Amino acid sequence: MKILCIGQTTYDLNFPISHSFQKNRKYIIQNLSQFPGGPATNAAFLLANWGADTSLIARVGLDPFGQLILSQMKDAGISTESIYMDPKASTSISCVIAHTSHGERTVFNAPAQETPFEPVWPQADPDLILVDGRETKTALEALHRYPQAISIMDAGSYQPWTKAVGSLVDYFVCSEDLSRSYTNTEIKLDNLEDLKPIFLKLHEITSHTIVITIGERGVVYEKDNKIYHIPAYPAHTIDTTGAGDIFHGAFTYFIGQNLPLPYAIRMASLTASISTETIGALPSIPSLETVQKKKSEIKL
Numbered sequence: 224m225k226i227l228c229i230g231q232t233t234y235d236l237n238f239p240i241s242h243s244f245q246k247n248r249k250y251i252i253q254n255l256s257q258f259p260g261g262p263a264t265n266a267a268f269l270l271a272n273w274g275a276d277t278s279l280i281a282r283v284g285l286d287p288f289g290q291l292i293l294s295q296m297k298d299a300g301i302s303t304e305s306i307y308m309d310p311k312a313s314t315s316i317s318c319v320i321a322h323t324s325h326g327e328r329t330v331f332n333a334p335a336q337e338t339p340f341e342p343v344w345p346q347a348d349p350d351l352i353l354v355d356g357r358e359t360k361t362a363l364e365a366l367h368r369y370p371q372a373i374s375i376m377d378a379g380s381y382q383p384w385t386k387a388v389g390s391l392v393d394y395f396v397c398s399e400d401l402s403r404s405y406t407n408t409e410i411k412l413d414n415l416e417d418l419k420p421i422f423l424k425l426h427e428i429t430s431h432t433i434v435i436t437i438g439e440r441g442v443v444y445e446k447d448n449k450i451y452h453i454p455a456y457p458a459h460t461i462d463t464t465g466a467g468d469i470f471h472g473a474f475t476y477f478i479g480q481n482l483p484l485p486y487a488i489r490m491a492s493l494t495a496s497i498s499t500e501t502i503g504a505l506p507s508i509p510s511l512e513t514v515q516k517k518k519s520e521i522k523l
Contacts, residue, residue: 224479225276225347227372229362230263230355232281232306233315233332234288237464237503240320258505259292260317262355262377265465265504266472269494271300273476273511278302278345280361282335288314295505305343312336321462321502328464344368353377353475354392359384366391373478377471381405386428394478395429396471399437410437415450418443422450434488436470438463442488453488456496456521465504470495473514489523490514 237256244250259268264281271277279301283289285308292314296303315335321328334357342361348369354362355377366374366388376389378397381404389395399410406424411417422445425433434444441455473494477487494514501507509517 224351224476225278225345225349226267226270226351226353226475226479227278227280227345227349227365227369228263228267228270228353229280229358229365230353230377231261231315231334231357232259232264232279232283232292233261233317233334234258234292235260235317235319235464235504237319237321237462239462239502240322254502256503256506258503259295260319260465260468260504261315261357262379262468262471263353263357264292265468265508266353266355266377266475267296267301268299268505269469269472269508270476272508275476275479276302276347278305278349280305280307280342280358280365282307282309282312282315282337282340282358284308284312284314284335285310286314288316302345305345307340307342309335309338309340311338319464319503321464328462330464348372351375351475351479353471354388355379355471356382356384356388359388362388363391375471375475375478377468379467389428390430392429392431394432394434394474395425396434396436396474397425398467399435402435410435410440410443412440412443412452415443415452418450432484434474436467442492444484444488446484451485453485453492456493458496458499460499462502462507463499464502465507466495466498468504469498469508472508490518493517493521493523 312335374392474491498507
């Protein structure tokens with residue numbers, strides 16, 4: 224299974240905090256973690272870890288953070304031939320405040336400036352493509368270049384590029400935040416039929432399959448003009464950083480295994496829930512064996 228991921232790469236500095244904090248105070252963080260991050264990048268790490276032949280088209284700067292990212296990608300088995308070393312941009316940096324008392328996180332991102340570049344395409348055509356909307360020109364080119372590939376979009380928030388990219392993918396997997404901002408409607412689970420106007424509005428973006436992740440409440444999706452809800456799996460959550468990216472990576476993997484949509488969603492949801500029990504994005508990626516074992520325990 225050959226998978227091409229396209230999007231943002233960042234270097235994440237993760238600061239876990241178990242209490243509230245105030246301005247004009249200094250806080251000592253004893254267990255800072257720092258790893259590559261970004262939606263497409265975290266998904267690529269999961270896919271490579273799970274044995275998929277994974278390529279990533281993304282951008283890093285000619286700086287120490289860029290070198291660290293490349294080194295860890297190579298160690299993970301991700302093909303880095305398509306990583307663009309941008310001489311005019313600094314590597315994107317994210318400061319992540321992980322609120323371990325309730326598992327939520329706050330992210331401050333300084334993105335690399337995106338300027339056009341000529342991508343290096345994988346030697347073999349991909350079976351699947353996962354895009355997060357960043358590096359938009361390259362993402363659009365890839366979707367046109369490999370029409371036979373199954374395509375998935377990780378749509379975290381509504382951006383100027385969302386419709387252009389979303390209209391071309393087979394699976395539009397978006398966040399509750401995007402759904403809320405685009406449709407101006409809250410997702411309530413009292414009556415799933417009431418969610419039809421939300422999906423109808425989102426179909427302005429794509430005519431294909433729509434999946435909406437709704438955090439600790441799970442996932443809602445549409446199939447054959449009917450709305451379904453899959454609850455999230457129980458977890459002792461201490462950090463949700465990267466959980467959405469991990470969901471998208473796992474979803475891509477299981478769709479690539481030709482599994483039915485509901486099963487792929489359940490397995491991706493289980494993978495994401497396991498990840499919230501560990502601080503940081505990359506450190507929280509569970510092995511495929513761990514996910515399969517947990518699946519057996521809960522008889523999914």
